[in-house]
Amino acid sequence: MKVAVLVKHVPDTETRIQVKPGDKKINEEGVTYIISPFDEFAMEEALLLRERLGDVQITAVALGPQKATEALRTCLALGADDAILVSDPAFEGADAYVTAKALAAALKGGNYDLILAGKQAVDDDAAYVGTAVAEFLDLPVINLVTKLEVNKAAGTAVAARDLDGYSQVIEVKLPAVFTAQKGLNNPRLPALMGIMKAKKKEIRTLNAQALGLAPNELGAEGAKVEVKEMFVPSKARKNKVLTGAPAETAPELVKLLAEEAKVL
Amino acid sequence: MDFRLTEEQQMIRRTAREFAERELAPVAIELDKTGEFPWDNWHKMAKQGFVGMTLSPEYGGGGAGLLEFTLVLEELSRVCASTAVILEVHNSLHAETIEHFGTPEQKQKWLPDLATGKKLGAFALTEPNAGSDSAAQQSTAVLKGDHYVLNGLKCFITSGSKADLYLVMAMTDKSKGNKGITAFVVEKDRKGVSFGLPEDKMGIRASIQTDLILEDVEVPVENRLGAEGDGFKIAMTALDSGRIGIGAQALGIAQAALDASVAYAKQRVQFGKPIAELQAIQWKLAEMATDIDAARLLLYRAAWLRDQGGRVSKEIAMAKLFCAQVAMRHTVEAVQIHGGNGYMREYKVERYMRDAKITQIYEGTSEVMKLIIASSLLR
Ligand SMILES: Cc1cc2nc3c(=O)[nH]c(=O)nc-3n(C[C@H](O)[C@H](O)[C@H](O)COP(=O)(O)OP(=O)(O)OC[C@H]3O[C@@H](n4cnc5c(N)ncnc54)[C@H](O)[C@@H]3O)c2cc1C
Numbered sequence: 001m002k003v004a005v006l007v008k009h010v011p012d013t014e015t016r017i018q019v020k021p022g023d024k025k026i027n028e029e030g031v032t033y034i035i036s037p038f039d040e041f042a043m044e045e046a047l048l049l050r051e052r053l054g055d056v057q058i059t060a061v062a063l064g065p066q067k068a069t070e071a072l073r074t075c076l077a078l079g080a081d082d083a084i085l086v087s088d089p090a091f092e093g094a095d096a097y098v099t100a101k102a103l104a105a106a107l108k109g110g111n112y113d114l115i116l117a118g119k120q121a122v123d124d125d126a127a128y129v130g131t132a133v134a135e136f137l138d139l140p141v142i143n144l145v146t147k148l149e150v151n152k153a154a155g156t157a158v159a160a161r162d163l164d165g166y167s168q169v170i171e172v173k174l175p176a177v178f179t180a181q182k183g184l185n186n187p188r189l190p191a192l193m194g195i196m197k198a199k200k201k202e203i204r205t206l207n208a209q210a211l212g213l214a215p216n217e218l219g220a221e222g223a224k225v226e227v228k229e230m231f232v233p234s235k236a237r238k239n240k241v242l243t244g245a246p247a248e249t250a251p252e253l254v255k256l257l258a259e260e261a262k263v264l
Numbered sequence: 265m266d267f268r269l270t271e272e273q274q275m276i277r278r279t280a281r282e283f284a285e286r287e288l289a290p291v292a293i294e295l296d297k298t299g300e301f302p303w304d305n306w307h308k309m310a311k312q313g314f315v316g317m318t319l320s321p322e323y324g325g326g327g328a329g330l331l332e333f334t335l336v337l338e339e340l341s342r343v344c345a346s347t348a349v350i351l352e353v354h355n356s357l358h359a360e361t362i363e364h365f366g367t368p369e370q371k372q373k374w375l376p377d378l379a380t381g382k383k384l385g386a387f388a389l390t391e392p393n394a395g396s397d398s399a400a401q402q403s404t405a406v407l408k409g410d411h412y413v414l415n416g417l418k419c420f421i422t423s424g425s426k427a428d429l430y431l432v433m434a435m436t437d438k439s440k441g442n443k444g445i446t447a448f449v450v451e452k453d454r455k456g457v458s459f460g461l462p463e464d465k466m467g468i469r470a471s472i473q474t475d476l477i478l479e480d481v482e483v484p485v486e487n488r489l490g491a492e493g494d495g496f497k498i499a500m501t502a503l504d505s506g507r508i509g510i511g512a513q514a515l516g517i518a519q520a521a522l523d524a525s526v527a528y529a530k531q532r533v534q535f536g537k538p539i540a541e542l543q544a545i546q547w548k549l550a551e552m553a554t555d556i557d558a559a560r561l562l563l564y565r566a567a568w569l570r571d572q573g574g575r576v577s578k579e580i581a582m583a584k585l586f587c588a589q590v591a592m593r594h595t596v597e598a599v600q601i602h603g604g605n606g607y608m609r610e611y612k613v614e615r616y617m618r619d620a621k622i623t624q625i626y627e628g629t630s631e632v633m634k635l636i637i638a639s640s641l642l643r
Contacts, residue, residue, distance in 0.1 A: 192279075
């Protein structure tokens with residue numbers, strides 16, 4: 001079986017994001033990058049599939065600048081067999097639509113049985129690419145997957161999704177695209193041996209030409225949406241102080257934590 | 265000159281940091297309290313590939329260099345210095361030494377299990393009357409046909425009673441002084457091997473130290489590492505590598521103290537503002553950070569030099585000396601920055617301070633490091 005995992009390299013969630021006034025992208029100076037956490041679930045699921053099914057070939061795919069090879073290298077260290085970097089200066093200014101189109105072009109003809117992606121990337125939170133890749137490839141997509149079982153012989157997969165208040169179990173004929181939700185698994189760390197082996201594995205780079213994409217399909221020109229403005233919101237916090245007897249304020253606090261802060 | 269770590273080294277560091285946060289942080293405080301031997305951590309480190317990571321892939325090792333191992337030990341020590349020293353002794357003092365000095369048969373026999381962590385290794389040089397003066401060995405090994413008979417008392421042996429294999433130094437010829445010392449690999453279950461009770465310690469409490477008692481222990485000639493008389497050289501070579509590990513341990517502890525101090529200073533309010541806004545505190549933090557960076561550069565240079573091959577005892581001694589001093593000085597400062605809270609178990613800095621002290625003592629005291637540095641200057 002062949003599995004492709006889409007990974008995006010995103011600023012570390014602990015990074016303090018800065019935007020230069022007038023810029024429409026973040027200031028990348030001094031930013032450390034990680035694999036978007038939802039993509040880590042996707043990668044882990046591919047590894048688990050291999051552990052369960054045996055013969056599973058895993059290809060990690062990323063679109064981004066040269067620096068995105070770091071994310072791919074991590075996937076290789078985790079156990080991916082090979083990796084593809086979709087990279088071209090012409091992608092500058094690409095939106096999720098262009099990204100999905102380019103990734104679909106890179107995946108086309110690869111005969112992947114499963115394409116796994118995170119449900120969204122934690123930088124722009126578009127939650128768009130996995131679904132759009134499926135659309136471009138004319139494949140079924142199951143989003144927000146929290147459980148995945150593959151029946152190799154039947155060429156099908158059964159996926160569970162936890163939705164607001166209920167769960168769904170869906171069967172789909174492969175090939176198909178799945179996007180990973182938190183709860184799917186617990187991503188492992190790359191073992192030392194894997195890290196040492198990763199540098200010997202291949203990362204193929206595909207540029208726009210290799211993908212057969214025309215200039216007007218790329219970057220800002222091909223994008224369907226345009227970023228008009230980007231800024232870091234002022235830090236002023238809206239503090240709320242509850243006054244009254246503890247017996248009254250405690251339930252109120254619990255309610256606020258659950259409904260407004262959504263931390264409970 | 266390029267001060268950047270390679271992509272691979274950065275990945276190793278990130279992995280070790282994440283591993284330490286995920287696996288060691290939840291248990292570190294409790295382990296310090298109970299002094300229980302952290303077998304769980306050991307097995308997890310083995311699965312992660314940290315155990316035996318510097319051994320050759322031929323024997324199931326990771327094939328990494330000492331610099332990579334330094335990064336791992338630094339990150340682990342940032343969270344649990346006890347766990348780190350168990351790994352350090354196993355890898356640097358024990359397993360690597362067998363790889364370095366062993367015959368092909370010996371390596372085949374011991375290294376695969378040491379590389380996977382199935383067996384734990386220890387190093388037994390110190391005796392009640394042979395500490396800094398480690399050449400003053402009183403343990404003896406007498407050749408009788410196809411085996412040696414070992415007698416003696418080793419003390420402060422890290423992982424004593426838990427380890428499966430002990431690299432033991434003993435005198436085969438007293439008349440030759442340190443040229444009469446020979447190294448042996450002694451299995452735990454050999455007749456005549458026994459252990460003292462665990463020492464009750466100030467710090468690194470989840471590591472264990474015991475006496476190793478050898479009473480007419482018969483050890484086959486095949487267990488001798490190197491030739492007769494090579495023992496001292498073997499022990500000193502092992503300690504060169506080991507001292508980089510202790511430097512890394514010290515550095516990790518110091519970094520933890522700095523991280524905790526920065527976080528605390530920003531959050532603790534006195535006189536109407538965070539104490540981080542007081543210049544007195546800022547100066548402390550600035551000095552801590554500068555010293556820690558200087559220590560790190562000395563240490564990485566020593567590890568890097570060692571990876572290039574050859575003996576670089578002076579550079580290693582400088583790195584170990586300075587890292588340990590920085591760790592001690594600044595863990596004390598970290599407690600000071602935390603005020604009364606810093607004295608409490610609940611805040612981790614008092615543990616850092618207790619853990620830091622040992623780095624100035626074991627694998628050669630600070631004074632001994634200065635002896636090594638000076639002797640190379642005055643040669
Ligand atoms: C927790 C712990 C774990 C250990 N683990 C191991 C282990 O796994 N294996 C092992 O073999 N050993 C181990 N040791 C022993 C350790 O390496 C020794 O304690 C250390 O080398 C110092 O020896 P000593 O304790 O006999 O001190 P001493 O040598 O008695 O030193 C006392 C003081 O005198 C100073 N001094 C001594 N000689 C000189 C000199 N010539 N010039 C200037 N100053 C000098 C010392 O620096 C020190 O300040 C461990 C010790 C501890 C505490």
